[in-house]
Amino acid sequence: MSKTLNETLQTTTERIESGGAEKYHKKLDSQNKLFARKRLELLFDDGSYKIEDGKFANNKAEGLPADGVVTAIGKVGGKTVCVMANDSTVKAGSWGARTVEKIIRIQETAMRLKVPMYYLVDSAGARITDQIEMFPNRRGAGKIFYNQVKMSGMIPQVCVLFGPSAAGGAYIPAFCDIVIMVDKNASMYLGSPRMAEKVIGEKVTLEEMGGARMHCSISGCGDVLAESEEEAIDSARHYLSYFPGNYESKPAKVKVKAPKIDKNLSEIVPENQNVPFDMYDFINGLIDDGSFYEMKKLFAPEMITGFARLNGAPVGIIANQPKVKGGVLFVDSADKAAKFITLCDAFSIPLLFLADVPGFMIGTKVERAGIIRHGAKLIAAMSDVTVPKISVIVRKAYGAGLYAMAGPAFEPDCCIALPTAQIAVMGPEAAVNAVYSNKINEIEDPKERIQYVQEKHKEYKEHIDIYKLASEMIVDDIVSADQLRDELIDRYAGYESKEMVFSERKHPVYPV
Amino acid sequence: MKEITASMAGTVLNVLVSEGESVSAGQTVMMLESMKMEIPIEATEAGEVSTVNFNVGDFVNEGDALVVLK
Numbered sequence: 001m002s003k004t005l006n007e008t009l010q011t012t013t014e015r016i017e018s019g020g021a022e023k024y025h026k027k028l029d030s031q032n033k034l035f036a037r038k039r040l041e042l043l044f045d046d047g048s049y050k051i052e053d054g055k056f057a058n059n060k061a062e063g064l065p066a067d068g069v070v071t072a073i074g075k076v077g078g079k080t081v082c083v084m085a086n087d088s089t090v091k092a093g094s095w096g097a098r099t100v101e102k103i104i105r106i107q108e109t110a111m112r113l114k115v116p117m118y119y120l121v122d123s124a125g126a127r128i129t130d131q132i133e134m135f136p137n138r139r140g141a142g143k144i145f146y147n148q149v150k151m152s153g154m155i156p157q158v159c160v161l162f163g164p165s166a167a168g169g170a171y172i173p174a175f176c177d178i179v180i181m182v183d184k185n186a187s188m189y190l191g192s193p194r195m196a197e198k199v200i201g202e203k204v205t206l207e208e209m210g211g212a213r214m215h216c217s218i219s220g221c222g223d224v225l226a227e228s229e230e231e232a233i234d235s236a237r238h239y240l241s242y243f244p245g246n247y248e249s250k251p252a253k254v255k256v257k258a259p260k261i262d263k264n265l266s267e268i269v270p271e272n273q274n275v276p277f278d279m280y281d282f283i284n285g286l287i288d289d290g291s292f293y294e295m296k297k298l299f300a301p302e303m304i305t306g307f308a309r310l311n312g313a314p315v316g317i318i319a320n321q322p323k324v325k326g327g328v329l330f331v332d333s334a335d336k337a338a339k340f341i342t343l344c345d346a347f348s349i350p351l352l353f354l355a356d357v358p359g360f361m362i363g364t365k366v367e368r369a370g371i372i373r374h375g376a377k378l379i380a381a382m383s384d385v386t387v388p389k390i391s392v393i394v395r396k397a398y399g400a401g402l403y404a405m406a407g408p409a410f411e412p413d414c415c416i417a418l419p420t421a422q423i424a425v426m427g428p429e430a431a432v433n434a435v436y437s438n439k440i441n442e443i444e445d446p447k448e449r450i451q452y453v454q455e456k457h458k459e460y461k462e463h464i465d466i467y468k469l470a471s472e473m474i475v476d477d478i479v480s481a482d483q484l485r486d487e488l489i490d491r492y493a494g495y496e497s498k499e500m501v502f503s504e505r506k507h508p509v510y511p512v
Numbered sequence: 513m514k515e516i517t518a519s520m521a522g523t524v525l526n527v528l529v530s531e532g533e534s535v536s537a538g539q540t541v542m543m544l545e546s547m548k549m550e551i552p553i554e555a556t557e558a559g560e561v562s563t564v565n566f567n568v569g570d571f572v573n574e575g576d577a578l579v580v581l582k
Contacts, residue, residue: 362547
């Protein structure tokens with residue numbers, strides 16, 4: 001090869017790898033954003049990536065290096081992964097025909113290799129000028145979403161959102177298992193504030209319409225809110241450590257770290273069922289120190305969902321939070337837990353339910369929002385799992401709350417009660433009111449009335465005594481909170497060989 | 513002006529602050545009772561209590577401003 005040909009290759013490669021014009025790089029700096037290729041270096045183990053296809057896509061066109069997207073293969077935590085990264089210095093990361101084709105190809109590669117797929121998103125959406133080539137056709141943008149649906153549950157799909165994800169592009173995060181959003185820079189919306197003002201007359205800011213904080217706390221489209229790009233990428237690396245590379249493999253164990261114990265677990269849970277406590281203290285006392293990776297922390301905080309490790313092995317925790325809204329289940333809490341359970345089950349992560357739940361919320365507001373349908377979604381997701389599933393009744397489990405938290409009828413591998421556990425259709429106060437309200441109202445003497453009610457409370461509590469339930473073998477064991485960690489470690493180890501088919505059919509009719 | 517709102521519908525069980533009092537972020541300003549549970553309502557930021565809008569026994573809706581800080 002002559003020197004000139006080599007030089008041409010070298011200068012073209014350098015030009016492409018430097019991305020868009022200098023002014024767009026300066027704009028990145030002013031927004032505290034990183035160049036797409038720098039993001040890849042931070043994501044991959046050795047700080048570099050060697051396998052990249054389609055680098056020369058659209059290289060004959062002016063100002064469209066790599067056609068605005070980098071697609072590469074590298075390693076994250078020792079696992080091979082496929083990545084697409086929008087380059088916002090190239091036409092604001094917008095999608096042309098080759099951009100879309102590159103994304104589709106890297107997805108196809110991920111499916112062929114059965115390795116996780118990362119989407120590093122920072123894109124203004126479709127290039128309207130290229131629409132016929134990239135929008136409606138068989139290998140147009142729709143194919144990206146079609147592929148995502150196909151890949152769901154086959155391989156982990158992780159989205160890190162650094163900038164906008166507009167209109168159709170907003171569906172890339174929507175189809176991922178997790179969406180990590182950088183505060184202040186990331187946004188998702190179908191219609192921009194400008195479009196909303198024109199079309200429906202609504203005047204709002206971008207942050208209000210589809211900002212990272214809004215999505216992580218109100219809409220539930222975001223799972224993790226990161227302060228910076230570095231933090232977001234670090235989080236995306238950490239997340240994958242709980243996962244196998246695909247549905248056929250098992251997640252890896254790591255070195256054990258003893259839990260950090262400030263207080264004995266038995267001292268954390270109050271005996272009075274109606275008094276709040278912080279479930280995070282309980283979780284932290286139970287799991288390997290520093291192993292909690294929380295999903296949707298800011299969204300529906302009355303329900304806690306996150307990955308943790310018990311003796312080095314991953315476990316997915318679903319816990320009620322009595323400190324927020326009494327731990328009552330709402331539309332959003334049911335929705336949040338349903339997706340988390342499905343995610344864990346898809347990738348062989350055992351489940352741990354920590355129940356302290358007064359039941360599902362009642363009232364017109366939630367009925368109109370379809371709480372029955374959302375509750376059904378949670379119960380369906382929790383039923384339809386084949387990973388080891390342990391239900392711990394920490395304190396109360398009333399009504400359908402018991403069902404939602406993998407109560408005995410839902411075939412957990414075991415249902416363990418703590419001495420503080422109370423299982424019933426409803427709590428003593430509500431039950432006595434429901435059954436004896438006529439009788440109570442008939443008693444005129446207030447003192448006598450109180451005495452009668454207290455007597456009935458006592459009778460009811462005896463009726464639902466946890467030792468009575470254990471005697472009837474409704475719960476499989478009663479364990480001290482202080483012994484719970486050891487008990488769970490032994491049980492998960494014992495259930496490791498679990499293999500089951502939940503039901504013979506094509507697929508369920510999801511109650512969504 | 514910063515409003516501390518009800519996280520869910522319920523009845524006021526206890527009012528823990530009074531007008532003119534300084535509160536810190538995370539401090540419980542009111543206890544509600546809902547679904548038979550005690551629901552602590554915490555200040556999201558520090559400030560001085562300007563008004564307390566409900567008394568013990570009052571019914572509140574989700575989103576009602578319970579306490580207003582200056």
